Amino acid sequence: MIEIELPDGSKLTFEKETSVKEIAGRIAKSLEKNAIGALFDGELIDIHTPITKSGKIRIITQKDSESLEILRHSAAHILAKAVKRLYGREKVKLGIGPATEEGFYYDFDLPVSISEEDLPEIEKEMENIVKAKEFFRREEITREKAKELFKDDPYKLELLESIPEDETVTIYWLGEDFFDLCRGPHVEHSGMVKAFKLLSVAGAYWRGDSRNKMLQRVYGTAFWKKKELDEYLTRLEEAKKRDHRVLGKQLDLFSIYEEAGPGLVFWHPNGAIIRREIEEWVEKEHERRGYQRIYTPHIMKADLWKISGHYDFYKENMFFVPVVEHDEEERLGNEEVPLTCEEIEKAHWYAVKPMNCPGHILIYKSQVRSYRDLPIRFFEFGTVHRYEKSGSLHGLLRVRGFTQDDGHIFCRPDQLKEEIQGVLDYVMELLTTFKLDYVMNIGTKPEKYIGTDEAWDHATEALIDALKERGFEYNIVEGDGAFYGPKIDIAVLDAIGRKWDGPTIQVDFNLPERFDLTYVDKDGQKKRPVMVHRAIMGSIERFIGLLIEHYAGLFPTWLAPTQVVVIPVSDRYLDYADEVYARLKEAKIRVRLDDESGKVGYKIRKAELMKIPYMLIVGEKEQQSGTVSVRSKREGNLGAMEISVFLDKILNEIKEKL
C-alpha cells in the first residue's frame, strides 16, 4: 500500500506501484494531460517513473519553473541524438548534457570541430527528431548491462563508476536508436520540445578539470512557447547593448591598449569623473565609519612577500621587478641587450604588489598596540597588479591592474562579530545606493588550511551570526574559504547575468601569525589580534564596469560626466545661453554649452547619444522670459521653467544621488 501526500495535505492511496501520470489522473483529467513531471520527496521525476513507496508529491506543469528544467534536459538529449546522427554514431563520444539556469548544453568528443555555422544544420536534425515525436523511455538496468551498453563510451563508463553503489542505474531511450546514461527526468516525447535554439559552441574540460581533455560544448536554450523563446533572445540582444565595453567606447569613458598591455585600464576624462565621484563618496564614508586613511608603495622587496606567503602561494600571479647594477660602459648605446644570467642572479628583486595587506600590516607593526587601540581600521585606495591568465581578462570586470577600496581591521577576537557587522552595514549602504542585485556566499574551511579548528569555527560562526542578525539571505559554499580563513563574498550581476565578486569580507589567521602581530591586553600579556580583509566595492574598475551595465550607461545625475548641456536654438541666442551656462557653472553643475552650428534636433541627438541627463534649450521665448526649456533624458520634454527652479531640482537630485 502506497500513500501519496499532496501539497494541500490530502492523501491518495494506491494498491501497488504507481506513477505521476496515474496520480495526476486521480486528481483531474486535465492535470493528467498537463503534468510534465513531479517533485517526489524533493526529487524531480518524470510522469512514467514508477513510484514504489509512500511520499510527498507536487505535480509539475508548464506553469512551474521546474518544468523548464525537464524540457531543457530533454532538449539536450535531442541535441545529442542529432549530433550522433550527423557526425557518426561511432565517432561521437558523449560527455554530459544537463539543463542550466538559462538553457542546456551537451559536451561532445568528436574528431572534427563543430563551428557556429554548423549549428543550423544540427538544429534542423533536431527538428526532425521533434517532428517524429519520439518517446523518452526510462529503463532501469544493472551495472553489468550498463558497462556492456557503454563499452565504447569512455566518458559514460567513467560516470557509471561514480554512481554510488546503492543507486539504481537508469538509461533513457529516445526513439529506438538512441539511449543515454541519465537519471532523468524527461518530457514524454520529443514533440513537446517545440521552441528551442542552439546558441554557441565552446570548449569545456571533461569534468571541469583542466588536466582532462577538452570537449566541445554546444549551448542552447528551450522554452515551452515560441514567444517565450523569442522574448529571451530579444532580452539577450538588449543585454548586449548594455555591455560596458561597448558603452565605454560610446560614452568615451575608458580604454585598454594593445600596445600598453592587456588588462591595463586608461580612464578618459568622462570615466575619471565617475570614478572620482564614487571615490570621494566612498572615502568620506570610510572616515565616517572610523577608518584611517593610509598610503603604501606600489613595489616592495620580494623578501617581504616571502614573509607574507604570497611568494609561495601567489607568485604565478605576480609581476616582479629586478633591480640590476648595470655595467654602464658595456651597455653604452646598447640598451636593447637583455639581462644576462649573472645580472639576473645578482639582481635585487622587488614585486609589484598584488595586494595591500602587507603594507597595512607594516604600519600596524610600527608601534606597540594596546587592547585599548583596537579595533584599528586602515583604509587605502590600493592599486594592485595581478598577472591574470590571458583567457580570463574581460573589459573592466577582470583586469591586470586595478584599485581596491581596501581596508584591514585589526581587532580582538571578541570584537570580530561587531566588526563584521559594521562592514556588512557599509556594504549594504553601497548596494542600496546603487540599487544593485547581488548574491551573498559564505566560504568555509577548505581542504588545505592553516589555523586551529577552534579559530575557524569561531570565525565562521561570527560571519554567519553577523549575516543572520542582519537578516540577509546567503549561501554556504563549503570549502570555498581562503586557506587563511573563512569569508563572505558578495557577487554582483552583469548585464547578461554573469556573477562577479565585488564586496568581500575575509577573516585571516595567517598573516597576524606570519608577521607576529600583537597587542598588549589588559593583563599585560601580548596577544594575537584577528585581522579582517575587506573591500566594499572590491575593485573600482570592476565596480564601475558593473555600474555601466546596470545603468545601461545612463548614470544617475550625481555620476553623469556631463550633467547638463545648454543648447541655443541659434547663434543669436549664444549670449543668453552663455548666461545660463555661467549660472549652472557657478552652482558647480557639470555643464557644457553646445555652441556649434547646427539644428536643435542635431544637438539634442548628440546629447541623447551621450546619455546626458538634462538638455536646456534656449531661444527667443526663453531669453524674453528668463527661463530654460528642460528636456530630461529620462522624462522627456518638461517644458519651460525659471533657471532657479531647474537649479533646485537638479541640485536636489545630485544631493539625493538619484
Place this chain on the structure above:
RNA sequence: GCUGGCGUGGCUCAGGUGGUAGAGCGGGUGACUCGUAAUCACCAGGUCGGGGGUUCAAGUCCCCCCGCCAGCACCA
C-alpha cells in the same frame, strides 16, 4: 592557460574563386541662423594587428606571434 571564432581609416562595417582598398558616422573648411534624435557641399584620413612564407602578384592562401570575443579552467 585551453578549445573555437575574429582582427580592414578615430568608430561601425563592405571588400565571390588572390591582381596593389570602399561606405556611413566622426574630424577639418565653407554655406545655412535653424525650435526637441541627424542641414548641405567640399577636403583630409587606411597598405588592411605584427612577422615570415607560397606566388609574376596577397587584405584575400600557409605558418608563427600579439590582441579581442564566447565558453572552460583560474580568480589564497
